[in-house]
Amino acid sequence: MADVRTKQIREPLIHITKRDDVSFAKSTVIHLIGIAVALLISSLLIVAITGQNPLEIYKAMYEGVIGTPIANSGINKKYMESIHQAAILLCISLAVTPAFKMKFWNIGAEGQVLMGCLTSAYCMLEFGGKVDNSVLLVIMFAASVVVGAVWAIIPSICKAFWNTNETLFTLMMNYVAMTLVSYFIMVKDKSGRSDLGIINERTGYGYLPNLFDRNYIFNILIITVVTVLMFVYLKYSKQGYEISVVGESENTARYIGINVKKVIIRTVAISGAICGLVGFMIVAGDKHSIKSSIVDGQGFTAIMVSWMAKFNPILMIPISALIVFLSVGSKYATSAFRIDNSIGDILTSIVIFSIIACEFFTRYKVNFRKPKGRGKA
Amino acid sequence: MLRLILVFCFEKIIEFWVEFSKQNTTERGKTVETKAAIQLKNITKTFGSVVANKDVCLTVNRGEILSILGENGSGKTTLMNMISGIYFPDSGQIFIGGNEVVIRSPKDAFDYKIGMIHQHFKLVDVFSAAENIILGLKEKGKYDIKQAAKNIKEIADKYGFEIDPNKKIHEMSVSEKQTVEIIKVLYRGADILILDEPTAVLTPQETQKLFAVLRRMRDDGKAIIIITHKLHEVLSLSDRVAVLRKGEYVGTVNTAETNESELTEMMVGKKISLNIERSEPQNPQDRLVVKSLNCVNREGVKVLDDISFTARSGEILGIAGIAGSGQRELLEAIAGLQKLDNGEILYNNPKTGETDNLRDKTPMQIRELGVRLSFVPEDRLGMGLVGNMDIVDNMMLRSYRKGKSVFLQRKGPKDLAEHIIKDLEVVTPDANTPVRRLSGGNVQKVLVGREIAASPTVLMAAYPVRGLDINSSYTIYNLLNSQKKNGVAVIFVGEDLDVLIELCDRILVIGSGSVTGIVDGRTATKEEIGLLMTKSNGGGQNG
Numbered sequence: 073m074a075d076v077r078t079k080q081i082r083e084p085l086i087h088i089t090k091r092d093d094v095s096f097a098k099s100t101v102i103h104l105i106g107i108a109v110a111l112l113i114s115s116l117l118i119v120a121i122t123g124q125n126p127l128e129i130y131k132a133m134y135e136g137v138i139g140t141p142i143a144n145s146g147i148n149k150k151y152m153e154s155i156h157q158a159a160i161l162l163c164i165s166l167a168v169t170p171a172f173k174m175k176f177w178n179i180g181a182e183g184q185v186l187m188g189c190l191t192s193a194y195c196m197l198e199f200g201g202k203v204d205n206s207v208l209l210v211i212m213f214a215a216s217v218v219v220g221a222v223w224a225i226i227p228s229i230c231k232a233f234w235n236t237n238e239t240l241f242t243l244m245m246n247y248v249a250m251t252l253v254s255y256f257i258m259v260k261d262k263s264g265r266s267d268l269g270i271i272n273e274r275t276g277y278g279y280l281p282n283l284f285d286r287n288y289i290f291n292i293l294i295i296t297v298v299t300v301l302m303f304v305y306l307k308y309s310k311q312g313y314e315i316s317v318v319g320e321s322e323n324t325a326r327y328i329g330i331n332v333k334k335v336i337i338r339t340v341a342i343s344g345a346i347c348g349l350v351g352f353m354i355v356a357g358d359k360h361s362i363k364s365s366i367v368d369g370q371g372f373t374a375i376m377v378s379w380m381a382k383f384n385p386i387l388m389i390p391i392s393a394l395i396v397f398l399s400v401g402s403k404y405a406t407s408a409f410r411i412d413n414s415i416g417d418i419l420t421s422i423v424i425f426s427i428i429a430c431e432f433f434t435r436y437k438v439n440f441r442k443p444k445g446r447g448k449a
Numbered sequence: 450m451l452r453l454i455l456v457f458c459f460e461k462i463i464e465f466w467v468e469f470s471k472q473n474t475t476e477r478g479k480t481v482e483t484k485a486a487i488q489l490k491n492i493t494k495t496f497g498s499v500v501a502n503k504d505v506c507l508t509v510n511r512g513e514i515l516s517i518l519g520e521n522g523s524g525k526t527t528l529m530n531m532i533s534g535i536y537f538p539d540s541g542q543i544f545i546g547g548n549e550v551v552i553r554s555p556k557d558a559f560d561y562k563i564g565m566i567h568q569h570f571k572l573v574d575v576f577s578a579a580e581n582i583i584l585g586l587k588e589k590g591k592y593d594i595k596q597a598a599k600n601i602k603e604i605a606d607k608y609g610f611e612i613d614p615n616k617k618i619h620e621m622s623v624s625e626k627q628t629v630e631i632i633k634v635l636y637r638g639a640d641i642l643i644l645d646e647p648t649a650v651l652t653p654q655e656t657q658k659l660f661a662v663l664r665r666m667r668d669d670g671k672a673i674i675i676i677t678h679k680l681h682e683v684l685s686l687s688d689r690v691a692v693l694r695k696g697e698y699v700g701t702v703n704t705a706e707t708n709e710s711e712l713t714e715m716m717v718g719k720k721i722s723l724n725i726e727r728s729e730p731q732n733p734q735d736r737l738v739v740k741s742l743n744c745v746n747r748e749g750v751k752v753l754d755d756i757s758f759t760a761r762s763g764e765i766l767g768i769a770g771i772a773g774s775g776q777r778e779l780l781e782a783i784a785g786l787q788k789l790d791n792g793e794i795l796y797n798n799p800k801t802g803e804t805d806n807l808r809d810k811t812p813m814q815i816r817e818l819g820v821r822l823s824f825v826p827e828d829r830l831g832m833g834l835v836g837n838m839d840i841v842d843n844m845m846l847r848s849y850r851k852g853k854s855v856f857l858q859r860k861g862p863k864d865l866a867e868h869i870i871k872d873l874e875v876v877t878p879d880a881n882t883p884v885r886r887l888s889g890g891n892v893q894k895v896l897v898g899r900e901i902a903a904s905p906t907v908l909m910a911a912y913p914v915r916g917l918d919i920n921s922s923y924t925i926y927n928l929l930n931s932q933k934k935n936g937v938a939v940i941f942v943g944e945d946l947d948v949l950i951e952l953c954d955r956i957l958v959i960g961s962g963s964v965t966g967i968v969d970g971r972t973a974t975k976e977e978i979g980l981l982m983t984k985s986n987g988g989g990q991n992g
Contacts, residue, residue, distance in 0.1 A: 317846065
């Protein structure tokens with residue numbers, strides 16, 4: 073008791089109060105400051121660890137993303153490739169979003185995309201040359217979407233009817249998908265390699281048509297359409313409204329007569345179907361191959377993108393771009409400077425962390441104690 | 450020369466400042482020999498742009514019960530949270546026993562012998578009363594439950610509590626749990642007790658018992674602060690009343706020198722009539738006939754036990770009972786949200802003249818039958834509305850399915866929202882504000898407004914005025930009354946017996962899931978209903 077009394081402190085030096093909604097402009101400024109602070113911290117780390125000039129490294133990162141135009145082609149290859157990678161990440165983020173908005177924690181995007189890849193690859197091998205290429209593409213597309221959806225529906229049915237934990241379930245489904253892919257490769261290729269190489273390399277069966285001399289431009293177009301559709305679906309459709317209601321409060325949903333089970337299964341199916349679509353795009357429009365690590369953890373990164381964008385499809389565009397550009401750029405920079413590539417990972421995580429930390433400043437206001445009474449009577 | 454003058458002035462200022470601060474400290478340091486247990490001076494607290502408390506001054510003496518009266522959002526709880534160390538004031542001083550103190554955490558408050566009994570109990574269900582009471586006490590050696598039980602008994606005997614230290618919390622009634630909470634703070638040596646709406650969950654009889662105990666504690670020299678908005682309790686219990694309005698301190702009056710209407714005026718800021726009109730039912734017809742409903746919940750407890758009653762058009766049927774006696778399950782069963790084991794819910798359709806059985810129908814099927822059933826659930830933001838959605842989107846909850854388009858039509862709901870905001874005087878920046886940002890009364894207006902907009906034939910409202918200020922409460926009563934006049938069968942589940950008696954035509958009393966009586970609202974007394982509430986036909990947790 074006594075020790076409390078002797079303390080002279082009137083008011084804590086810093087105290088934190090909750091903000092009302094923050095304007096978009098203010099939030100943008102806060103986030104830009106966050107990124108600047110992150111780059112500053114990163115610079116110190118780069119100097120401390122590698123002794124390189126951080127500005128040089130940032131410049132190399134920039135070049136790694138944008139690249140320099142290749143002579144005589146007019147096309148800046150690297151630039152489009154980075155955009156494509158960002159678009160794929162964006163599309164997976166869009167896929168997980170409806171489920172997340174419904175508070176269905178689908179962390180199985182990785183597996184759902186992989187199943188889409190597997191299905192597409194299977195169709196390429198099985199039907200390549202037997203049907204017209206455009207028919208083959210349609211088959212691949214439809215099959216991948218269906219398989220992706222089925223992969224997601226399984227846990228959602230169990231969730232809807234027996235209230236199983238969807239997080240564990242979808243996670244486990246990832247491993248099942250990976251094992252299936254390994255098995256598929258083993259069956260198709262007895263030599264024991266971990267991938268099948270480029271499928272239909274000579275014939276080009278099941279490849280998306282080239283646009284501007286690039287195969288993956290088509291993907292970017294598809295993803296643009298998906299982004300717009302998802303934005304409209306979530307914001308303006310009745311189903312999107314139902315998703316929000318179920319996500320906010322299942323009791324309210326029941327109260328107004330929404331069939332909660334149906335909405336859960338339908339929404340997760342959509343989520344899985346888009347993942348399947350991504351699988352199709354990766355195989356038909358980019359990699360033309362299959363291996364169990366083909367998705368490369370983007371199914372998990374997408375979760376973060378979706379969250380950081382607060383489930384807003386439009387905000388996901390800059391966020392997925394930022395994440396992909398950071399990782400592409402830092403990969404390039406670390407190899408150019410022959411420094412350990414974990415520096416790149418550290419850099420990326422510092423930036424992501426600081427963006428997440430910005431969340432604190434958009435929600436709360438930090439007040440400092442005002443200097444008190446200057447001779448005021 | 451100029452420099453000299455400047456230096457001189459400067460010195461003078463410093464001199465003055467030193468003098469002044471000396472004066473200040475002596476004033477502060479002086480131990481004032483009064484009986485004031487706790488004293489607040491110019492306490493101000495803001496949350497963002499909201500001023501929760503502004504320049505509040507308050508004194509509580511030893512051996513005194515002080516009521517803090519105020520409507521919702523007037524800053525009662527914020528003020529108490531500052532005394533109990535949960536919030537820190539932006540400015541102002543707190544004195545305890547005449548000395549200025551700084552309370553920065555609940556631990557500090559506890560060191561100053563301040564004990565707060567919250568509205569929502571913080572007890573471990575599977576522990577016994579004694580275990581809960583000594584939980585978290587830092588004593589050396591092993592916990593001595595037996596000694597603790599003995600001490601608890603002593604405290605209980607001193608103030609006239611009834612408590613069994615070995616009884617488990619989950620076997621206790623609400624009032625027993627409250628007793629445990631109070632003894633918990635007494636056991637820790639509290640001299641200043643703060644009770645936040647202690648009677649909200651009690652029956653009239655239990656309330657009387659609690660008051661007797663509080664009076665005995667007062668006579669023992671403790672300072673007691675009780676937060677409430679029930680005027681008759683203020684008048685019967687407290688010695689003095691402090692009134693807050695919109696965060697501002699209005700004044701303190703001696704209870705003996707005041708009356709209900711004066712207090713209301715202080716609280717609301719203007720004179721309002723406290724009478725609820727009650728018209729005679731016009732041409733009542735049986736609208737909803739409920740026959741022997743039975744329901745066993747997931748835990749295997751019988752929550753509805755052979756409940757039968759009839760709700761008539763143009764009439765308000767009140768439902769009284771201790772919280773958790775099956776009111777929620779009953780209303781949810783009628784609304785199609787609760788599976789029943791047997792029984793019938795017959796609805797006489799005034800348009801077609803047909804009778805439909807609503808049992809085991811989903812809310813959608815009930816609507817498709819043409820039954821216009823509106824339901825204002827107890828859990829407003831968890832069931833009736835979606836807190837994170839704006840008013841317009843909440844209006845759509847009932848109607849978004851209309852039309853074949855796959856897209857939402859926001860025009861109709863927007864008009865409805867504007868209409869409700871205007872008619873019911875909902876205080877909100879605009880129709881696009883998330884409802885969770887609104888105060889309790891405004892949330893309720895939005896919900897009731899939406900349910901009434903569906904022009905129902907049956908309107909069920911569960912605790913529609915819980916947590917509402919006087920003005921909003923009367924708005925809601927008037928809305929219910931106007932529905933009654935329109936020939937709607939209104940079912941009103943309430944907790945304030947005074948209101949039930951004034952508002953309802955008939956009152957159905959339930960205890961432990963079964964009907965213990967149906968009384969006429971015009972002739973029944975509070976005591977009669979109170980007795981029926983605790984009467985139970987078989988077992989039950991309050992049996």
